[in-house]
Amino acid sequence: MGWDIKPSGVQxxxxxxxxxxxxxxxxxxxxQTELPEAAKHAGTVTPGGGTGGEGGGMGPIAGALG
Structure with missing residues (x-):
């Protein structure tokens, strides 16, 4: 079995x-830009339907995106 490799084909x-x-x-x-923003905004949704607000707890979606 022989090889017939052509440089132009490789290029x-x-x-x-x-x-x-x-x-x-x-x-x-x-x-790299969009996922942290999505996690930041999703982080305001916490289990039980409450909102964490700024500095609040990380919700399940933000955790998954992180």
């Missing part, structure tokens, strides 16, 4: 991989 795969990785990088950067 094409590498370029597609780079493009896909850039998308993941943008998504990761967005999540």
């Amino acid at each position: 094409g795969v590498v370029n597609k991989t780079i493009t896909a990785a850039e998308g993941f990088q943008k998504a990761g950067t967005s999540l």
